[in-house]
Amino acid sequence: MLSGGVIIGASFAYLLILFAVAYFGDRRADQGRSIIANPWVYSLSLAVYCTAWTYFGSVGRAASGGIWFLPIYLGPTLGLALSWLIVLKMIRIAKTHRITSIADFVASRYGKSHLLGGLVTIIAVVGTVPYIALQLKAISSGYALLTGDHDTNFRTLHLGGWLQDSTLYIALTLAAFTILFGTRHLDTTERHEGMVAAIAFESVIKLFAFLAVGVYVTYVLYDGIGDIYARALAHPDLSSLMSFDGAGQAGYGGWFSLMLLAMLSIIFLPRQFQIAVVENVNEQHLRRASWMFPAYLLAINIFVLPIALGGLLHFGQGTVDPDTFVLTLPLVHDQAGLALLVFIGGLSAATGMVIVETIALSTMVCNDLVMPLLLRRTGVARGEGRDLTGLLLAIRRGAIVMVLLLGYLYFRLAGEAYALVSIGLISFAAVAQFAPAMLGGMYWRGGTRDGALAGLLAGFVVWGYTLMLPSFAKSGWLDISLLTAGPFGVEWLRPEQLFGLTSLDSLSHALFWSLLANIGCFVGVSLLRSPTGAEASQATLFVDVFRRGVATPASFWRTGAEVRELIPLVARFLGQRRTRDAFSTYARTHGLSSPDQLKADPELVNFAETLLAGAIGSASARVMVSTVVQEEPLGLDEVMNILDEASQVRAYSHQLEEKSLALEAATRELRAANEQLKEYDRLKDDFMSSVTHELRTPLTSIRALSEMMLEDPKTDLANRKRFLGIIVSETERLTRLVNQVLDMAKIESGHAEWHNSDVDMHELVEHAVDATAQLFKDRGAVVEMALAEQVPVLRADHDRLLQVMINLLSNAAKFVPANAGKIKVALGFNDDEIRVDVTDNGIGIPPELEPVIFEKFRQGGGERARPQGTGLGLPISKQIVEHFGGRLWVSATTDKGATFSFVLPRPSA
Amino acid sequence: MRKGLAGQRLVAVFLVGVMLFNFPLLSLFDRPVLVFGIPLLHVALFCAWVGLIALMAWIAERGAR
Numbered sequence: 001m002l003s004g005g006v007i008i009g010a011s012f013a014y015l016l017i018l019f020a021v022a023y024f025g026d027r028r029a030d031q032g033r034s035i036i037a038n039p040w041v042y043s044l045s046l047a048v049y050c051t052a053w054t055y056f057g058s059v060g061r062a063a064s065g066g067i068w069f070l071p072i073y074l075g076p077t078l079g080l081a082l083s084w085l086i087v088l089k090m091i092r093i094a095k096t097h098r099i100t101s102i103a104d105f106v107a108s109r110y111g112k113s114h115l116l117g118g119l120v121t122i123i124a125v126v127g128t129v130p131y132i133a134l135q136l137k138a139i140s141s142g143y144a145l146l147t148g149d150h151d152t153n154f155r156t157l158h159l160g161g162w163l164q165d166s167t168l169y170i171a172l173t174l175a176a177f178t179i180l181f182g183t184r185h186l187d188t189t190e191r192h193e194g195m196v197a198a199i200a201f202e203s204v205i206k207l208f209a210f211l212a213v214g215v216y217v218t219y220v221l222y223d224g225i226g227d228i229y230a231r232a233l234a235h236p237d238l239s240s241l242m243s244f245d246g247a248g249q250a251g252y253g254g255w256f257s258l259m260l261l262a263m264l265s266i267i268f269l270p271r272q273f274q275i276a277v278v279e280n281v282n283e284q285h286l287r288r289a290s291w292m293f294p295a296y297l298l299a300i301n302i303f304v305l306p307i308a309l310g311g312l313l314h315f316g317q318g319t320v321d322p323d324t325f326v327l328t329l330p331l332v333h334d335q336a337g338l339a340l341l342v343f344i345g346g347l348s349a350a351t352g353m354v355i356v357e358t359i360a361l362s363t364m365v366c367n368d369l370v371m372p373l374l375l376r377r378t379g380v381a382r383g384e385g386r387d388l389t390g391l392l393l394a395i396r397r398g399a400i401v402m403v404l405l406l407g408y409l410y411f412r413l414a415g416e417a418y419a420l421v422s423i424g425l426i427s428f429a430a431v432a433q434f435a436p437a438m439l440g441g442m443y444w445r446g447g448t449r450d451g452a453l454a455g456l457l458a459g460f461v462v463w464g465y466t467l468m469l470p471s472f473a474k475s476g477w478l479d480i481s482l483l484t485a486g487p488f489g490v491e492w493l494r495p496e497q498l499f500g501l502t503s504l505d506s507l508s509h510a511l512f513w514s515l516l517a518n519i520g521c522f523v524g525v526s527l528l529r530s531p532t533g534a535e536a537s538q539a540t541l542f543v544d545v546f547r548r549g550v551a552t553p554a555s556f557w558r559t560g561a562e563v564r565e566l567i568p569l570v571a572r573f574l575g576q577r578r579t580r581d582a583f584s585t586y587a588r589t590h591g592l593s594s595p596d597q598l599k600a601d602p603e604l605v606n607f608a609e610t611l612l613a614g615a616i617g618s619a620s621a622r623v624m625v626s627t628v629v630q631e632e633p634l635g636l637d638e639v640m641n642i643l644d645e646a647s648q649v650r651a652y653s654h655q656l657e658e659k660s661l662a663l664e665a666a667t668r669e670l671r672a673a674n675e676q677l678k679e680y681d682r683l684k685d686d687f688m689s690s691v692t693h694e695l696r697t698p699l700t701s702i703r704a705l706s707e708m709m710l711e712d713p714k715t716d717l718a719n720r721k722r723f724l725g726i727i728v729s730e731t732e733r734l735t736r737l738v739n740q741v742l743d744m745a746k747i748e749s750g751h752a753e754w755h756n757s758d759v760d761m762h763e764l765v766e767h768a769v770d771a772t773a774q775l776f777k778d779r780g781a782v783v784e785m786a787l788a789e790q791v792p793v794l795r796a797d798h799d800r801l802l803q804v805m806i807n808l809l810s811n812a813a814k815f816v817p818a819n820a821g822k823i824k825v826a827l828g829f830n831d832d833e834i835r836v837d838v839t840d841n842g843i844g845i846p847p848e849l850e851p852v853i854f855e856k857f858r859q860g861g862g863e864r865a866r867p868q869g870t871g872l873g874l875p876i877s878k879q880i881v882e883h884f885g886g887r888l889w890v891s892a893t894t895d896k897g898a899t900f901s902f903v904l905p906r907p908s909a
Numbered sequence: 910m911r912k913g914l915a916g917q918r919l920v921a922v923f924l925v926g927v928m929l930f931n932f933p934l935l936s937l938f939d940r941p942v943l944v945f946g947i948p949l950l951h952v953a954l955f956c957a958w959v960g961l962i963a964l965m966a967w968i969a970e971r972g973a974r
Contacts, residue, residue, distance in 0.1 A: 067951055074930050074958065081923035081965055084916050226946040233943075242948040244939040252932035259930060290919070291966035298958055305951060 002146045002336055007343065014205075014344050015177060015351070018198045022181055025197030034281060036196045042285040043292035044200035045275050047207070049076060049266060050300055051131075051353035052138030053424040055206060055346045056323045058301065062308035063322030066241035071255055072424075073301055075262025077294040083286055086267060087276055089442055091283045092545045098614040101360060102273050102434055103368040106456075108618040109441035109542050110449040111534035117368030117619055119453065120434065123460050124270050124364055125403065126468075127430025128357055132407030134423045135350035140167040140411070142343045145327050171408040174354050175401045182359035183396045192359065196279045199356060202348035207300050209345020213326050214303025216338055217310045221329065225306050232309040237317055241309070250505030257508035261425065264432040270360035271353060278360075354404070362399035367617030370395050375623050388572040392615060413477075425507055426467050433459035433514060436522045445539040448526045455522025462517045466510035470495050563598050566608045569624060573615045582611055694737055694871065698730035740872040747879045754883070759794045759801060761834055761904075762787055765827050768805035775813040781821025783809075788828050792906050800880045804888075807873040808838040808900045815842030815898075833886070833903040840899075845892040853890065854878050877902075918968045922961060929957045 028035045035041065054072075061069035090105070099105045102124065107117030143166060181195045222228045232238040245251060266272055280286070311325030320328055326346075330338040371392075436459070437452040472478045473495075486494040496506045498513050531539060571579035583595035586607055590598070598604055605625060612621035705723040709715055715723075746752040769783055776783050794801075812823045826837040845853060854874050874888075881888040881902045892898030928934055938953035945952070 067954060070954060071930075074926070074954075077958065077961060078923050078926045078930070081919050081926060081961075084919050084969075229943075229947050233946075233948075242950070243941070244935070244950055252935065255935070256931055287969045290969050291962055294958075294962045294965065298955075298962060302955075 002340060004143075004147050007143060007146050007340065010340055010344060011347055014347065015173075018201065018348075018351070019177070019180065021201045022194035022198040024194070026192075026194035029193035034193055036193050036200065036279075037281040039285040039288035039292065041197065041200045042280065043289040043296065044203040045196045045279065046272070046289055046293045047203035047296045047300075048199050048271055048275055048352045048356050049269070049293075050203070050206065050297070050349060051424075052135045052346055052350040053131075054300065055210060055349040056138055056142075056326060057424065058304045059308045059311065059325045060321070060323035062241075062304050063312055063325065066305075067244065068255075068258075069304055070301070071258035072262045073297040075259040075264075076266035076297060078259070079263040079266040080290045080294050083267075083276075083290050086439070086442070088283055088286055089545060090267075090273075090277050090438075091280050091286070093442070093542055094277045095280075095283075096545060097541070097618060098610045099618065100278055100614060101364045101367065101617075102268065102270055102438070103364040104613070104617045104619075105273075106434070106437050106441065106452060107368060108613075109438075109538055110447065110452045111532065111538055112619040112622050113449045113453075114368070114372040114619045114623075116449060116452055116456070117364075117617060118372065119456050119460075120437075121361075121364040121368045123430060123433060123456065125361055125406075126460075126464075127427050127433075128270060128361060129403065129406045129410050130423045131427040132354055132357060132403065133411035135354050136167050136171055136407055136411045138346055139170050139350050140165075141324065142327055142346050143170075145324060145331065146339060146343055165412075167411060168408055171404045172401075174351060175358075175404040177351070178355045178358050178400050178404075179397045181355055182362070183393050183400070191279055193279075195355060195359065196275065199275065199352050202352040203296070205348040206345045206352070207296065209341050209348075210300055210326070211303065213330060213338065213342050213345075214307055216335065217329055218303060218306045221314070221333065222306075222310055228306045228309050228313070231313055235313065238309065238312060250508060254505040254508050257505075257511050258425075261428045261432055261507070261511060264435050265428045268431045268434040268438065269428075270364070270431070271356040274356055274360040274363075354407075358400045358403050361403050362396045365399040365403075366392065366395045367615075367620060370399070371616045371620040372623075375620055389575045392573060413475075422471065426471060429463055429467055429507065429511055429514065430460075432511065433463060433518055436515070436519045440522060440526075441539070442542055445536070445543050446526055446531065447522065447539065448529065448531050448535055450528070451522045451524070451526025454525040455518045455520075458521040459514045459518030462514040463510060466495050466498060466513055467506070470506065563595070563604070566605065566625075567595065570608050570611050573612055573624075579611075690871070691737075691741055695734065698734045698737075702727050702730050702734075737872075740876060744872055744876055744879070747876065747883070754797045754800070756795055756797055759796045759798050761791045761794060761801075761827060761836070762789070764798065764801055765805060765825060765836065768802055768809055769825060771802075772806055772809040772813065775810055776821070776823065779813050779816060779821055780819030781813060781816045781823055784822065784824045786824065786826045791827060791829055791834060794834065794884075794904060795907055796884050796904070797880075801884075804877040804880050804902065805836070805838075807877045808836075808902075811873060811900070812838055812840040812842065816840050817842065829906065831906070833905055835901065835903045837899055837901045839897060841897040843897075844895050845890065845898050850890060850892065854888070915968050915971070919965065922964050922968065926957075926961050929961070930954070 025035055036045070058069045058072075093099065094105065097108055099108055103117045103120035106120045107113050110116050181198065182192055218225055218228060222231070233242065244255075250257075267276075276286075276289075307325055307329070308322060311320070311322060311329055314329065314332070315325075326342050327339055330336075330342060433456060436455050437447070440447045441452070469478070470483055473480050473482050483494060483496055485491065492498075492500050496509060498509065501509060501513075504512060530536075567579060567583055570582070574582070580595070583598065586604070587593070587595045587598055592598060609618075609621050609625045612624055615621075616624070705727050709720060709723055743752070765785075765787060769785065773783070809823070809825070813821070816823060820841075822841045824837070824839040826835075826839070828835050878888045881904065884904050886902055886904040888900070888902040890898055890900050935954075938950045940949060942949040
């Protein structure tokens with residue numbers, strides 16, 4: 001039996017030590033020599049999971065269910081195995097976006113939604129308040145046991161009036177302590193090094209105290225674990241604790257539900273999120289914690305069964321509350337000192353939980369519930385330069401007191417009604433509702449704000465109906481017939497057998513229905529529409545956090561912000577000094593000597609928003625930043641810029657594509673040009689060989705005749721004359737050929753000289769016919785003329801056109817049959833053109849040759865029947881006619897002669 | 910390590926744990942047999958737990974090097 005003074009003195013001494021540890025931790029953090037920056041402290045601080053519920057309740061649960069206390073610790077072990085996948089990602093996301101609570105995480109993920117943040121906060125508060133009540137109850141009943149305020153079965157006697165109730169003072173003391181720990185100042189990262197150090201210290205204390213009582217019971221009161229089991233096995237009442245379902249528990253399904261629940265809570269309990277994610281110093285610490293923390297759980301659970309069995313053996317079943325065995329066993333053996341140590345251990349378990357939980361909740365309440373409401377009132381948002389750090393701290397402190405008082409209220413109203421373990425499980429089931437929205441948000445881009453809202457709301461409602469409501473009914477606040485007969489007598493709505501589902505225990509039942517409703521609504525509503533821009537951009541930032549590294553999120557506030565407005569805005573929430581420090585550091589990292597030189601570019605705006613997000617949550621930070629920059633809300637240009645940014649990569653690849661297309665086109669053109677060049681080269685070769693061939697023929701005959709005359713001096717005069725005549729004509733042909741080749745080359749290269757004058761085509765055609773009259777006479781051909789009178793005068797080179805006419809006429813003369821030739825020359829004109837036709841009755845031109853007769857050295861009549869001529873006449877004529885903008889063509893039929901025609905355009909009037 | 914071998918090993922350990930701690934493997938141990946005077950169920954669960962933690966420690970610390 002201990003006096004109240006001793007216990008209170010010891011408790012306060014303990015709390016002072018705790019505070020000293022915290023103070024030391026904060027001091028070292030300020031000096032930059034953090035004591036929590038190692039994986040051991042991180043692992044120990046994670047053990048805040050083990051609350052008074054573990055400390056006292058595990059034994060109680062083991063006393064009634066044997067091995068059934070274990071899933072609550074096996075689940076976290078499995079969860080930690082996956083932590084390297086899930087928690088690491090959460091840490092990275094939270095660090096990148098300065099996320100400081102679960103509410104902030106969810107709100108930020110789904111487009112920085114105030115509504116969502118508020119809902120998560122409410123669920124967290126409602127789900128956690130009973131859990132806090134549980135801690136208060138543990139401390140209160142422990143105190144009552146130690147002071148002897150109990151009956152012979154160690155059941156706590158009456159509760160006094162409200163003001164005489166020590167639990168109220170415990171709650172208030174804890175509130176003061178939490179305020180000292182958690183809200184001494186505002187930090188942009190919401191990190192509390194001193195608090196973490198204190199929590200790690202508490203974890204050591206509670207483990208030590210529990211192991212101490214375990215060793216005492218097992219090895220002092222009994223002869224080791226084997227002895228306890230031997231005695232228990234001999235006890236027929238206790239044999240049911242040795243097998244899996246002998247204790248009338250919930251079967252393998254219920255076992256699995258418990259494990260799943262515990263696995264989810266190790267990640268989604270607000271205090272676990274605070275410690276594991278927000279307070280994390282280095283993500284590498286998670287590596288050691290992933291096995292250290294399960295090892296801690298193992299250590300604190302080793303003596304649970306021995307203590308439970310030992311207590312049952314000592315007190316018998318149904319007398320002393322098994323939840324108190326750790327205290328009552330030392331007490332009945334007059335080990336007051338040990339009992340005090342155990343009480344301090346329980347105190348550390350309870351205070352650790354309360355401190356971290358209320359800090360986490362106060363951050364949520366402040367950032368996601370109160371701030372958004374305050375910010376709606378423009379007075380606060382625009383308040384001229386007023387420092388809001390005080391207001392923020394006051395809100396947080398108020399939230400801490402409120403949460404603890406709510407816990408106390410719950411304890412007063414329901415504290416005696418329900419066993420510790422049930423309250424804990426109700427809380428676990430509440431926070432399990434965060435899992436779909438958070439896990440879905442981290443791994444699925446399709447989740448939308450509406451989906452998350454619907455899922456959370458549905459899960460929360462079903463949780464309240466199937467778990468919270470029955471607990472109220474069992475506490476006697478509601479008519480118990482609600483459970484047995486259903487609301488309004490509707491049997492299929494019975495909260496613990498919803499829709500007649502009777503084969504599950506109440507926890508599994510609630511977990512199944514709430515998660516089914518939650519996941520169903522989350523996925524279903526999300527799939528109703530595609531995510532909006534804000535949701536999609538946040539989704540990418542969350543899902544791809546590893547791929548992007550420390551990418552800055554696209555800011556919607558592009559321009560219009562002034563540095564001189566931004567800094568005071570941040571200072572209002574963070575205080576002048578911290579703000580100055582933060583911006584100075586930022587300026588230095590950007591190579592500037594002071595913050596005054598900063599430009600309010602998107603990066604700086606984003607930096608300010610992130611700073612604010614640490615203090616007031618991401619959704620509120622966005623609203624606040626928007627008050628400074630809202631003079632220029634998202635204009636068309638900004639939207640275009642954002643779109644540009646977003647589609648930069650796409651645009652870049654588009655450019656690449658265009659370039660490669662252009663390259664392809666250029667290649668194609670080059671190839672075509674190359675082909676043409678090759679063709680020209682081939683043509684040139686052909687031309688050269690044709691020319692040399694044409695030159696060789698007359699040269700050969702000249703040479704042959706000359707040699708004959710040279711070698712045979714006896715050649716008679718007549719022959720000599722004949723030979724010389726041939727030589728002269730061949731020489732003339734050569735001269736003509738060379739002239740024509742030169743002519744052709746000149747025309748083709750554009751170097752020909754043109755002597756333009758007024759040309760009367762009538763006169764020109766007659767002239768040409770006169771000039772060729774001898775040719776036709778030689779061939780015995782008749783020329784017929786049909787020439788229009790009054791032909792318009794052309795501006796052209798007379799001699800060249802004459803050359804064309806003579807060429808056409810001489811061609812006709814060559815191909816008409818001897819002595820039966822008929823040549824018709826026609827001249828006409830219309831409004832546009834003057835037309836000349838030269839028709840013969842010669843051998844004609846086979847259709848396949850028609851296209852080629854205008855090519856150089858091609859002549860009609862085939863190779864054998866090759867008449868005299870150079871093969872350049874027609875190509876030259878064609879070039880001349882085309883030079884004056886006309887056309888030259890042939891229309892011919894085999895055997896019936898051919899008509900060569902050309903038109904020349906009339907000069908425009 | 911996240912996407913490396915250690916991460917995959919931890920996932921495998923998780924799956925092994927889920928199997929060991931649940932029906933039907935769990936039911937294999939639920940029989941009235943004593944090991945060192947302690948029911949097989951209790952010994953088996955704690956041993957599996959210890960084994961799992963040892964495995965996780967080995968994986969995590971090995972990857973740390």
